[in-house]
Amino acid sequence: xxxxxxxxxxxAPVPSKQDSKANTTTSVARSILDAETKQREAKTARxxxxxxxxEAEAPPVEVxxxxxxxxxxx
Numbered sequence: 502x503x504x505x506x507x508x509x510x511x512x513a514p515v516p517s518k519q520d521s522k523a524n525t526t527t528s529v530a531r532s533i534l535d536a537e538t539k540q541r542e543a544k545t546a547r548x549x550x551x552x553x554x555x556e557a558e559a560p561p562v563e564v565x566x567x568x569x570x571x572x573x574x575x
Contacts, residue, residue, distance in 0.1 A: 516524070
């Protein structure tokens with residue numbers, strides 16, 4: 502009698518060339534996207550840190566209230 506692992510290999514679906522190429526393409530594309538996402542998040546964190554540091558060092562700016570314009574009466 503055949504062992505269970507041999508029986509699984511016999512009845513396991515064998516991916517076609519097209520399926521295996523598609524899986525390879527998908528995995529490569531996902532790895533590229535993941536790398537780009539990590540770079541973007543690192544850049545965003547670095548820029549946020551620099552902005553917060555710059556805002557903390559800058560003197561506060563006085564904001565003058567906007568002047569109200571007179572409404573024309575018709």
